[in-house]
Amino acid sequence: MQELQYFGEHLWPGRVGHFSIILSFVAALLAAFAYGRHSRNSDATTGWLKLGRWSFLLHSAATLVTIATLFYIMLSRYYEYQYAWAHVSDDLPFAYIFSAFWEDQPGSFLLWAFWHVVLGIILMRTAREWEGPVLVVMSLLQAFIMSMLLGLYLLPDSDAIKIGFNPFLLLRDTMDAPIFANADYLQLITGKGLNPLLQNYWNTIHPPTLFLGFASVSVPFAFTMAALAKREYKAWIKPVLPWALFSASILGIGILMGSAWAYEALSFGGYWAWDPVENMSLVPWIVLVAGIHTNLIAKSTGHSIRSTMVFYAIALLLVLFSTFLTRSGVLQDSSVHAFTELGLEWQLVLFILVFSGWFLWIYLRRYRDIPVKEEEEPTSSREFWMFIGSLVLFFSALLITFTTAIPVYNKLADGLGWLTGQDLTGWHRSMPVDPITHYNRYQFWIAVFIAVLSGGTIFLRYGRSLASGAVRALLTRMGLHVILAMVMTTLTWWWLDYAGWVYHVLVLASWFSVISNLDYLLFFLKGRLKQGASTLSHVGFGLMIIGIVASGLKKEHISYNRFAMEGLLSRDMIDRNVLLFKNSPLFIKGYEVTYLSDTLIGHTRTYAIDYIQRDEEGRVIDEFTVQPSILFDREFKKQAASNPSTKRYFTKDVFSHIAGLPNEQADVERAKVKEDSLRYLLYSVLPDSVRSAGRLSISLQNWSDQAVHPDYTPEKGDQVIAARLQIRSEDLDSTLTCMPMIVLRDNLVYSYPVKVDRVGAKVRLTDAVFSGFLMPDDSLYYRPVELGAGDSFDFGGYTITLDGFDKSPQHVQFESEEGDIAVAANLLIQTHSAAGYRETQSPIFLVRGNQPYNIKSYSPATGIHTRFVKLNPENGKVTIWVAQQPDFEGLTFEVADNYEREDYIVLETILFPLINLFWLGGLLLMLGLGLAAWNKRYRKNELS
Amino acid sequence: MKKIYIIAGVLILLGIGLLISAAGDMSTYSTFREAARIEAKVKVVGKLAKDREMYYNPTEDPNYFSFYVSDNEGEVRKVILRGAKPQDFELSEQIVVTGKMDGGDFLASELLMKCPSKYKDEEVFLQKES
Known part of the structure; x- marks a missing residue:
């Protein structure tokens, strides 16, 4: 195949990146080797130590260059690179470039390697006599991680044995597509962007934390290996x-962040x-x-x-x-x-x-x-x-x-x-058919065990049995803890109302741990957290378990229609989702929910859902609005993600998420199929009359030449007709109003139909409404009338009144020029009935360059054409021509009444009681660990 | 013999007991035929029968979604999920449904789907475009 010369590719970052991966890998191996030689005989070999340090620093620099280069490629949107093409797009905000970076394996390996580099350098400066062997382990780990990115083939001309996956591959090298026959293919492609599920701030902070966690697990391992290698089995215990x-x-x-992400942003429930x-x-x-x-x-x-x-x-x-x-x-x-x-x-x-x-x-x-x-x-x-x-x-x-x-x-x-x-x-x-039950069953008793041990052991001493007097005192104290814990357990039970004695055991054990550890912290340590970090963690563990029991056991789908479901099914078969029509309140368990509105901003449609809780007398005791959203894909073809929204209380969370949309809203193809299946029928309606269109009765309220449709963007020269129609139906106790619109632009007609969801109909205007405008004047019979201001006359069932003049008239067909004298006559046209139909027409009289002109006015609702032809200065009156369009039957419109309504959402609402105890406990647990790490951190004076 | 070894030994025995009992929870991937025979909750692996009807009409019942799955033996059955239709369901290649047979239909309480890697469909797209 002939080599093509491609346009616009940036090849140097790929070369720099791949070279730095190889350099990083080799330098890590070298560092491991040099540090290893140094560790064997640390006194005589400062040369090896130096080489080890410099190699690790070189490795660090190369790793950082790799990361920077990959980041640069993504930031610059160099789509010739597969990694950039697959993970970013032009419209991806800067904040999500990080998420995109570690969306795939190479990026997350680099994140891991990055933290190893940071930890390795800290260890190099602080580990002293442990530096050599510890860094051997760190360097070897790094060599393995970087080898995952090497992208080398062991055998020539065969990809049978591959080492690593190079993230700097060009797109055209990773796939074989005809598009690459085009030398200018870069003009044709654009990035695929980040998976919408991952476009979330949690995905910016969760992976770095988790990977720092993973990377730091290497350090205790490295110390273990160092202790074994140096045969120093005691000195390593403290550092x-x-x-x-x-x-x-x-x-x-990191793990907690992951679960917060799953809970808050993903719809796992x-x-x-x-x-x-x-x-x-x-x-x-x-x-x-x-x-x-x-x-x-x-x-x-x-x-x-x-x-x-x-x-x-x-x-x-x-x-x-x-x-x-x-x-x-x-x-x-x-x-x-x-x-x-x-x-x-x-x-x-x-x-x-x-x-x-x-x-x-x-x-x-x-x-x-x-x-x-x-x-x-x-x-x-x-x-x-x-x-x-x-x-x-x-x-x-x-x-x-x-x-x-x-x-x-x-x-x-x-x-x-x-x-x-x-x-x-x-x-x-x-995997087990029901994994949650499976794991919970075993971890349950383990949790009981751990809670009891963490509560009881804290009062014991290292290295000795309790004195016989102390046993008594301790037993009394613990007895007190147990009694307090029983009180708390009863309160928890009373609050949550769960069944099953095993849960009492777990909750009791957890409260026992919380109370014992608090007692120890407050009365033995006098609140000195410096020695009491462990009690903080134990209290956190206890609270977390109680939070898990409460929010897990009493997690409840409240989104079911309690009238429809009553007495029908057992608890686990209760339906999880309810159908919620816009503006129609629905009673679910404990709440009255209403789908109020939805707004589209960018690719996200956000729904406002109102929850009202009432007491027995019907008074509102609580009301709140949640805003779950649906994210659509870039082409707006499909629904990409559903983001839940949670109302948080101190004692519970109300979690809402949109489990489903009408098929037509989730998918454009379905919408097209549906549109094609609509059966439109043509109708016309005259002022003050009612047209029956299938099961609907439709009347005309008025019409306007001003734009009203939200999807319409006005352009100069657009001729607009919007009709206000009133719709009644037998199964409806009120009258609905809709305003379909049609636009004539450059001889093309654009229709803006409206959905009338409540009655399952779609209404649109047709180009027939423009026919009157295009009608030649010689097919009309104009009747001249002379009118003064305030004069009226009868014409074809209407009363027409000259209501005054407008000295600066507006009309699509009229562009005012210098020296124009233009005036419009405001003609009020109304039917004879008292509160009947009325409209205003404003034909224009114009003198331009000493020549008189006039611009006619027309109504698609009454079929009346008017012209303002003359000013009569002698008597102060004006001459108007009026004509009625022959065979006029009224405003024409089309109705499809087989339209299925789509103004609804499928809502899932879950109640999580006491979930805050889980978060609070989890945080306390980790905080205690962190505090202990801080208290025991390396200090210069202690080591010497 | 140290006490701690005895306790550790007991714990290890207990642990082994737990492991054995945990192994009992493991199940095998089943087929519709098997599911009909044992009348218990099972997992069935199969493929979505894309030529058959997929039905979800929330206005009728927001908790009823039905589709057809062809299991590993090629048997095609209607699967009813008590719940909403998951996103991107049409794209799924392999499907794992958990539930049991109910008459001739499979009543699923849970569903796991495997979607094609996003690289593949983009490739198709690129080829179509040029």
Whole structure:
């Protein structure tokens, strides 16, 4: 094939970007090697240390250049690059470029790498004797991550073995389309833009936080490996702790942000769905928290060093496993938000195998070396119960992972089947039919366990049993906590009215944890948060569990028509959605809802929905308006996203979302089909008469030559006719008014029909209304009349009165010129009945260049033509010509009465009681971790 | 023997018990034939039968959406979802429905759909354009 010379492509950023990826990868390997040599013999090899540092800095610089280049390509909208074309568009606001950046795998790998770089540099400056081995681990991790972007092929002329996916590929290299035969193809293409679901501020802040969390899990792992490599099993315990706490805090906040996003912006109807992707971000956090607890034990007593190492290692391996699950495509059958496949599976598997193998190899070799305290933990010591708690946490993570990994077992079965030549697809298993019940069932008792342990253990001491006197005092105190917790549980139960004794157990355990920890913080620590950060986290955990029980168990769809549903179905079969017609209030459970209005701004249509709550006497006790919205795609062809809107109270949330629109509004093609199916019939109506059009009765109120339709943009020279019609129908107790409009512009007719949803009809004017304007004067018989101001005469059933003059008349066919003398006669035309039809015509008399002209006036409603032909100065009167159009039958219009109304929405409303406890508890939990990290942070004077 | 080992051992046994019981929750992807036989809640994987009618008329019932699915054995059944029609439903390639048979129809309480990657349809679009 002949090489084409393309126009307008910018090739240098791609070269810079790809080069910096390779440089970053190589420099990371070099840093790992140099740091490794240095770590083997740290005294004699400052040269290796220097090389290690410079390599890591070079790696950092190259990574930053890669990120900057990719960002530059997206910001400049260089659509010749596949990544820019696939993720941004001309109209994408700057704020969403970030979201677009990490929408796909390479960008999110870079985000991960970015945080590793930041953490690596901080470690380089603060880790001191740990710098060497810790940075070996960080550099190797980075080498693996950057290898995902290499985009190299191992075998020449074959793409069988590919390493990484280069984000700097040109669009024309990634797909084969005829458009690329055009050298100027860039003129023809435009970016696809960001998935509308991701155009949300949460997607700007959630991924960076989550990835900082993921990246920081590497640090405790790196310290573990460093301790094993250096055989220093005690010195690492203190410096690693703040890192682990920091990581758990940030990762936790990242997860919470994810659930806030799901709850607030996506229409999942909840904050946690036990989706595999969610699970796999939670699991490393749980194991990390287990590790933090054993780390604390190790710090105070010297026990549990091995478990701490194992937990920190597993936390990182779970991060890698999570990376594999979300990025390899194995989850596509079971998760709603996995990435699309990029063919990196084997590389991701290798990533996990290398790091787990490396850890196991070094851990098992050192196993006997790791100090274990001979004497047993006393049963009533703090470390004993903390260790049990850590084990329980670990089991929680294990159980979640066990189920989440089902798709992996299927892949393994496929692999085994391939090896043995058998068909093992029969071994395939699917996720539990009801995942929420499945996970909740097991995590329920774990939560009870953890709550009780976190409440009771806090009063115990490290390294010793309680003195016999203290046991009594403690038991009394705890008895008091239990009693208080029972009171709170009763109150909670009274408030929420849930059934099932197991929930009492969980709520009781949670309140016990909250109360014990508060007691400890306030009375033992005298409110000193410096030592009491852990109590803050425990209180947060307890509150969070209560919030989960309340908002999960008592989550309730209130959007059902309570009159229609009464006594019909059991609770779980109650319909979730109601149909809501515009301006017709509907009673749902506890509220009267009304769909008030909708407004389109840009691509978003926002709906105003009013909720009214009344007491038994019908007095309004609460009223609020929510504004859920629907986002349409760029071509306005389809509905792209439905954004919920939530009314927040201190004790509950009312969550509303639009579950459905009329088919015609969600999809233009359906709208076209519907328009084509309408049967329009032609009618005409004279003033003061009623025309029956099928099941409708229509009368003419008046007409106007001024624009009234919202979709119409006026242009100069437009001739407009808008008719105000009144519609009655048998099944309607009021009269509806509609104003269809038609425009004549440059000999083309544009019709602006109106929908009359209430009666299921669509009304439009036809070009027949213009026929009178185009009628030649010689086919009309004009009658001359001489009139003074205020004079009237009868004409064809109408009374015509000269109502005065207008010295500066307006008319589409009249453009005033210098020296014109123009005057309009205002003729009031009305029927004989008292409150009958009336209209005004204003024919114009004009003297231009000493020549008299006149411009006629015409009404499509009465068929009357008027001309103002002469001024009679001798008697102060004027001469008017009047004609009635022959065979005039009235204003013509068309009605289709088989139009299905589309002024409705399908609404889903969910009540989440006490959901704020979940957010508050979650935040407290993470805040406590963060505070502890801050308190235990590295200080110069302490280390020396 | 340390007490903590005993407790840890008990916990591990308990954990294994839990894992075994959790494994019981796993289900297999079923077919309509199987679903009719066992009369319990199952997951059926299949494809949307695009040539058959898809029905959702909110003015009639906002909680009734029906469509036809051809399962992995090629059997085509009507599926009724008690709920609103999901967005982009027409685009879905593979569908997983959770529910049970009710007469000849499959009554679904949940639906998961897999849509084609957005790259593919854009490719088609590019080819059509030029």
